[in-house]
Amino acid sequence: MYSNWETVIGLEIHAQLSTNSKLFSGSSIAYGAEPNTQANEVDLALPGTLPVLNKEVMNLATRLGIALNATINKRSVFERKNYFYPDLPKGYQTSQLELPIVEHGELFINVNGEEKRVGVTRAHLEEDAGKSIHGAAEGCTGIDLNRAGTPLLEIVSEPELSSAAEAVAYMKKLHSLVQYIGICDGNMQEGSFRCDANVSVRSKGQEELGTRAEIKNINSFRFVEKAINFEIERQIDLIEDGGEVVQETRLYDADKNETRSMRSKEEANDYRYFPCPDLLPVVIDDAFIEAVRGDMPELPDAKKARFVGDFGLSDEDAAQLTNSRPMADYFEAVVADGIDPKMAANWCNGELAAWLNKEEKDVTESPVSAEMLAGMCKRIADNTISNKIAKEVFEGMWNGEGDADAVIEVKGLKQITDTGAIEAMIDEIIASNAGQVEQYRAGKEKVFGFFVGQVMKATQGKANPAQVNQILKQKLTG
Amino acid sequence: MTWHTKTLTELSSAIAAGETTSRELTEHFIARVEAHDGELNTFVTRTFDAALAAAEAADARRAAGESLGPLDGLPFAHKDIFCTKGVKTTCGSKMLDNFISPYDATVVEKLQAAGMVCLGKTNMDEFAMGSSNETSYYGDVKNPWDTSKVPGGSSGGSASAVGARLVPATTGTDTGGSIRQPAAFCGITGIKPTYGRVSRYGMIAFASSLDQAGVFATTAEDAALMLQAMSGFDERDSTSIERPVDDLVTGLGESLAGKTIGLPKQFFADGLEPEVKAAVDAAINEYKSLGTEVKEIDLPNIGLSVPVYYVVAPAEASANLSRFDGVRYGHRCDNPEDLTDLYKRTRAEGFGDEVKRRIMMGTYALSSGYYDAYYIKAQKIRRLIRDDFLKAFEEVDLIAGPTTPGLPFGLGEQTDDPVTMYLNDIFTIGVNLAGLPGMSIPVGEASGLPIGLQLVGKHFGEAELLNAAHQYQQVTDWHKAIPAAYQ
Numbered sequence: 001m002y003s004n005w006e007t008v009i010g011l012e013i014h015a016q017l018s019t020n021s022k023l024f025s026g027s028s029i030a031y032g033a034e035p036n037t038q039a040n041e042v043d044l045a046l047p048g049t050l051p052v053l054n055k056e057v058m059n060l061a062t063r064l065g066i067a068l069n070a071t072i073n074k075r076s077v078f079e080r081k082n083y084f085y086p087d088l089p090k091g092y093q094t095s096q097l098e099l100p101i102v103e104h105g106e107l108f109i110n111v112n113g114e115e116k117r118v119g120v121t122r123a124h125l126e127e128d129a130g131k132s133i134h135g136a137a138e139g140c141t142g143i144d145l146n147r148a149g150t151p152l153l154e155i156v157s158e159p160e161l162s163s164a165a166e167a168v169a170y171m172k173k174l175h176s177l178v179q180y181i182g183i184c185d186g187n188m189q190e191g192s193f194r195c196d197a198n199v200s201v202r203s204k205g206q207e208e209l210g211t212r213a214e215i216k217n218i219n220s221f222r223f224v225e226k227a228i229n230f231e232i233e234r235q236i237d238l239i240e241d242g243g244e245v246v247q248e249t250r251l252y253d254a255d256k257n258e259t260r261s262m263r264s265k266e267e268a269n270d271y272r273y274f275p276c277p278d279l280l281p282v283v284i285d286d287a288f289i290e291a292v293r294g295d296m297p298e299l300p301d302a303k304k305a306r307f308v309g310d311f312g313l314s315d316e317d318a319a320q321l322t323n324s325r326p327m328a329d330y331f332e333a334v335v336a337d338g339i340d341p342k343m344a345a346n347w348c349n350g351e352l353a354a355w356l357n358k359e360e361k362d363v364t365e366s367p368v369s370a371e372m373l374a375g376m377c378k379r380i381a382d383n384t385i386s387n388k389i390a391k392e393v394f395e396g397m398w399n400g401e402g403d404a405d406a407v408i409e410v411k412g413l414k415q416i417t418d419t420g421a422i423e424a425m426i427d428e429i430i431a432s433n434a435g436q437v438e439q440y441r442a443g444k445e446k447v448f449g450f451f452v453g454q455v456m457k458a459t460q461g462k463a464n465p466a467q468v469n470q471i472l473k474q475k476l477t478g
Numbered sequence: 479m480t481w482h483t484k485t486l487t488e489l490s491s492a493i494a495a496g497e498t499t500s501r502e503l504t505e506h507f508i509a510r511v512e513a514h515d516g517e518l519n520t521f522v523t524r525t526f527d528a529a530l531a532a533a534e535a536a537d538a539r540r541a542a543g544e545s546l547g548p549l550d551g552l553p554f555a556h557k558d559i560f561c562t563k564g565v566k567t568t569c570g571s572k573m574l575d576n577f578i579s580p581y582d583a584t585v586v587e588k589l590q591a592a593g594m595v596c597l598g599k600t601n602m603d604e605f606a607m608g609s610s611n612e613t614s615y616y617g618d619v620k621n622p623w624d625t626s627k628v629p630g631g632s633s634g635g636s637a638s639a640v641g642a643r644l645v646p647a648t649t650g651t652d653t654g655g656s657i658r659q660p661a662a663f664c665g666i667t668g669i670k671p672t673y674g675r676v677s678r679y680g681m682i683a684f685a686s687s688l689d690q691a692g693v694f695a696t697t698a699e700d701a702a703l704m705l706q707a708m709s710g711f712d713e714r715d716s717t718s719i720e721r722p723v724d725d726l727v728t729g730l731g732e733s734l735a736g737k738t739i740g741l742p743k744q745f746f747a748d749g750l751e752p753e754v755k756a757a758v759d760a761a762i763n764e765y766k767s768l769g770t771e772v773k774e775i776d777l778p779n780i781g782l783s784v785p786v787y788y789v790v791a792p793a794e795a796s797a798n799l800s801r802f803d804g805v806r807y808g809h810r811c812d813n814p815e816d817l818t819d820l821y822k823r824t825r826a827e828g829f830g831d832e833v834k835r836r837i838m839m840g841t842y843a844l845s846s847g848y849y850d851a852y853y854i855k856a857q858k859i860r861r862l863i864r865d866d867f868l869k870a871f872e873e874v875d876l877i878a879g880p881t882t883p884g885l886p887f888g889l890g891e892q893t894d895d896p897v898t899m900y901l902n903d904i905f906t907i908g909v910n911l912a913g914l915p916g917m918s919i920p921v922g923e924a925s926g927l928p929i930g931l932q933l934v935g936k937h938f939g940e941a942e943l944l945n946a947a948h949q950y951q952q953v954t955d956w957h958k959a960i961p962a963a964y965q
Contacts, residue, residue, distance in 0.1 A: 046580070050679050084800065
């Protein structure tokens with residue numbers, strides 16, 4: 001029913017920068033401290049206090065600019081965005097408007113096997129607000145200024161995303177990227193990476209954009225997808241019913257899976273931006289940018305290409321491995337231990353990924369270290385265990401039963417490679433399954449699997465599969 | 479003893495020579511404040527106990543041979559715009575009537591480190607917005623030469639206190655003339671250094687790109703001594719300049735022979751009161767006899783400085799004063815119904831009329847649709863005014879002219895007419911817009927009221943500026959005049 005419509009989405013992502021201290025004060029930005037214990041006189045906006053730029057943010061913002069293949073402005077200006085709110089101590093937010101640090105970048109996403117370029121309009125530095133805690137005491141709202149002044153990079157995409165799936169792909173790619181280049185810890189639960197989505201619809205073929213609604217502060221990939229899909233349907237239904245979309249800010253309610261109006265454009269503030277006279281324009285030069293460039297880690301796309309080129313991995317395997325830098329590092333550590341890259345990739349993307357996923361762990365928390373996985377792969381390579389048995393070994397390692405050799409030893413998982421022993425076992429199985437032998441010989445080759453199963457059952461899976469196949473085939477053909 | 483007739487420099491020598499002690503001087507000036515401040519209203523807060531303790535500590539240091547230098551043990555007072563730890567800091571406003579700062583301004587720290595003894599905090603126009611000290615929540619300050627006249631503003635308390643010799647020196651701040659105009663009205667020496675020379679950290683902001691701290695004293699030599707201790711780069715103020723401070727005191731002995739003083743023709747046009755013009759002309763003649771050349775210069779855009787200032791300064795102020803919202807400190811209205819009520823009533827009750835007027839003007843100038851026409855245009859003209867000064871300084875070493883267009887006016891005379899009030903600063907404002915150092919020194923009198931000469935130097939030319947004032951004070955006595963009631 002929605003095939004006559006197309007969707008236009010732009011994302012504004014707030015990434016909290018991984019600095020030790022705030023954007024304009026020396027207070028810590030560590031998460032989870034007692035309220036107002038990380039707010040000094042500058043953060044409290046006491047009379048007479050002044051901001052001093054934390055220079056580290058220029059380094060971090062420049063990294064993003066390089067990673068997005070963007071223009072890095074050598075002169076950027078902090079401005080005051082004026083509005084009153086109790087968790088905004090100065091009565092204005094210091095942000096960048098006319099001259100942001102980063103402009104004209106790009107990010108490539110992959111949806112359903114197709115690559116798409118998404119323009120990044122700009123990325124600007126700004127300070128976070130504090131937190132209002134409603135009902136902190138009877139009839140009162142508490143203010144916690146620990147977060148006030150935390151450095152953020154607001155990364156704004158062009159309105160070039162055309163589905164919730166693309167929006168999520170973009171967000172995931174950026175999420176991975178900021179962690180890759182070490183500028184943001186990406187912790188979405190703690191609000192280190194959050195998203196505002198601008199969504200509009202228009203009938204196919206229409207040139208001008210429809211009226212957009214902005215969905216604020218969505219803090220998970222799943223919610224971004226749901227919120228956008230809800231919003232698309234809401235807008236189309238509204239228009240098809242003869243209504244009009246109004247420009248407004250909406251909030252996504254995850255419990256009800258709906259977006260609700262927060263405030264309309266008529267109620268919007270005039271922020272009265274003007275350059276902050278307490279801060280000088282920030283000027284950087286080519287030498288600074290080149291020094292940052294020299295310090296950049298390999299970016300995901302380059303890493304992926306290298307994995308394909310140097311290791312002969314498939315595009316899919318390389319993409320999956322390079323989605324997160326810790327996983328790519330893990331994989332490379334396994335390979336560095338002398339393991340065949342394809343085998344390493346199979347285990348990282350297969351068993352390891354499955355276990356991590358199942359237990360909702362990050363690769364950095366994996367109980368099976370890269371060294372342990374490499375140790376296990378060596379036992380596969382030297383035929384001590386089969387691939388199948390290896391899964392059992394992996395599970396043992398995951399559950400803390402020691403390294404591969406210990407698990408193999410304790411569980412007696414060593415592969416049977418004694419040809420004589422395997423032959424004897426196969427003879428016995430053939431003798432007691434005459435019916436199946438006949439079927440096989442009559443051309444029903446599927447039955448072959450039955451015999452393999454019987455051998456494995458008899459050896460508890462420890463027989464060398466290649467040997468089993470070879471000997472079985474030989475004896476059955478007789 | 480008549481210690482109050484002495485200069486800071488003389489008091490310093492007297493302590494060094496063992497003729498007096500910091501304790502004795504401090505007691506003397508405390509007695510002066512107690513005897514005379516009732517009529518002048520120059521102090522908002524007195525910190526006499528702390529002052530006596532500081533004086534004793536200074537004397538103990540000296541006895542132990544550990545004096546902190548020439549300012550150690552000398553009494554003074556701070557304009558109540560500087561945050562002082564543990565001491566009420568009001569900025570002349572009801573909004574901060576209950577505000578006790580938990581930290582010290584950089585200027586406060588620096589003068590403390592030099593050993594100076596602070597007797598208290600001086601009265602001022604509310605948030606430094608005013609030219610007559612009549613906008614203070616703590617009442618009008620009176621001019622010591624005639625208590626029916628204003629002392630000038632916004633640093634009226636600091637100027638009047640030095641004029642009446644209640645303290646030998648005070649700090650002040652100058653955004654559009656708030657040191658130079660009251661110095662002229664009270665017959666004393668005042669200096670506003672180059673923007674960025676003295677840290678603004680802990681100085682409550684009015685207009686951040688214009689505000690600069692400075693000194694009131696009775697002589698240029700004293701002003702040099704104190705400014706020396708206040709100046710320097712501060713990593714807590716991004717607009718302070720990382721550049722060594724010249725030796726201001728030892729620079730005071732250079733001949734002015736061969737120097738050129740520029741007289742902006744626009745400063746001697748219509749509107750200048752004849753008595754002021756006569757005194758300024760006489761001072762210029764004195765400079766000629768000291769060997770300087772005099773040359774008329776043109777500052778073609780200076781006539782726009784008042785309108786430019788009244789866009790830029792209120793615009794910055796409108797944002798700077800947003801933090802006074804009743805949430806964290808300062809005045810809060812009783813029983814707010816909701817958030818909007820809290821903001822509205824807190825600010826309606828806490829701010830006076832002039833402050834509200836400037837917040838309104840500034841908010842208007844920054845509003846969507848007006849920003850380009852007002853704020854951006856004002857910034858462009860500000861640049862032209864600065865360029866005019868820089869061009870003039872290619873030909874002259876100093877610029878001189880009247881500090882104010884007229885004599886000190888009567889209390890209440892201009893309070894109903896903000897525009898006339900704003901024109902008091904017509905000669906001083908351009909100097910702030912250009913970020914230049916400026917001074918006012920007493921050069922005459924009319925009807926028993928003092929007249930000031932404004933001297934303007936090149937960027938970071940404080941040493942040359944102070945020396946020019948000092949040379950004049952070596953051959954004249956205007957700076958020695960003390961109002962009859964306070965001798």
